[in-house]
Amino acid sequence: MLKPDDFTVLYREFQSAPATFDCGKKCAPFNDGEPFCCDTGWVVPIAFKDEWKYLEKKTNLWHEFRPRNSDEFDLIDEIDEDESVFIECKGVKYCERENRSISCRTFPFEPYLDTRGNLLGLVYNRVIEDKCYLVDRPQIVTKEFVRQYMRFIEKFFKMLPSEKELYMEQSRIYRNLMSRRKKPLVVLTEKGPFEGAYREGKLLRPWTKPDPSESSYRPKV
Ligand code: SF4
Numbered sequence: 001m002l003k004p005d006d007f008t009v010l011y012r013e014f015q016s017a018p019a020t021f022d023c024g025k026k027c028a029p030f031n032d033g034e035p036f037c038c039d040t041g042w043v044v045p046i047a048f049k050d051e052w053k054y055l056e057k058k059t060n061l062w063h064e065f066r067p068r069n070s071d072e073f074d075l076i077d078e079i080d081e082d083e084s085v086f087i088e089c090k091g092v093k094y095c096e097r098e099n100r101s102i103s104c105r106t107f108p109f110e111p112y113l114d115t116r117g118n119l120l121g122l123v124y125n126r127v128i129e130d131k132c133y134l135v136d137r138p139q140i141v142t143k144e145f146v147r148q149y150m151r152f153i154e155k156f157f158k159m160l161p162s163e164k165e166l167y168m169e170q171s172r173i174y175r176n177l178m179s180r181r182k183k184p185l186v187v188l189t190e191k192g193p194f195e196g197a198y199r200e201g202k203l204l205r206p207w208t209k210p211d212p213s214e215s216s217y218r219p220k221v
């Protein structure tokens with residue numbers, strides 16, 4: 001059972017950035033100086049209800065997200081208000097690293113599980129895959145980030161088992177997506193990136209293709 005105070009430890013143990021450089025500096029020039037994932041026009045952070053209770057007490061950085069158009073009202077309708085809330089920060093100029101939400105810390109990655117529920121690594125959240133510099137650049141991601149994320153999510157699944165069910169389903173959707181696209185299913189692990197199987201999801205072999213060059217980064221806006 002999750003409690004607001006649990007976020008003191010969860011945040012403390014999960015502080016690593018995904019890359020050794022500030023990836024926001026790569027994407028922000030294509031979005032009026034604001035990283036895409038910090039701009040609610042592109043991605044709206046979601047917090048667990050208990051996380052929101054924790055953050056509300058601790059900082060003035062965040063407020064509840066106020067929808068501005070019909071798409072955003074539809075977005076709000078999609079979530080279970082008893083469990084989660086959409087939030088918005090004051091903006092990247094005011095970012096407080098220690099008070100970033102779990103959704104900030106994890107973006108653009110999510111846990112990957114096989115069909116038996118074994119946690120094998122991380123895969124990309126593809127919601128802004130054509131804008132985020134980190135997506136499909138597995139060699140950039142640090143082992144320390146993967147290690148901290150894995151420890152965090154193992155602990156979190158024990159606190160909130162429903163999240164594990166959700167990500168088992170997400171992993172199945174991801175397998176189907178990559179199979180349809182005929183693209184490798186890349187899973188980031190503490191031993192480096194691996195290629196996963198489309199069917200049962202187990203890891204097949206190390207993934208070694210080099211990351212795409214700088215010149216191939218052309219976010220669509
Ligand atoms: S995670 Fe992606 S979208 Fe967010 S700042 Fe880094 S490159 Fe930009």
Ligand code: SF4
Nearest residue numbers: 038089091092095104
């Ligand atoms: S808290 Fe920081 S990392 Fe999170 S959305 Fe705001 S500016 Fe971005």
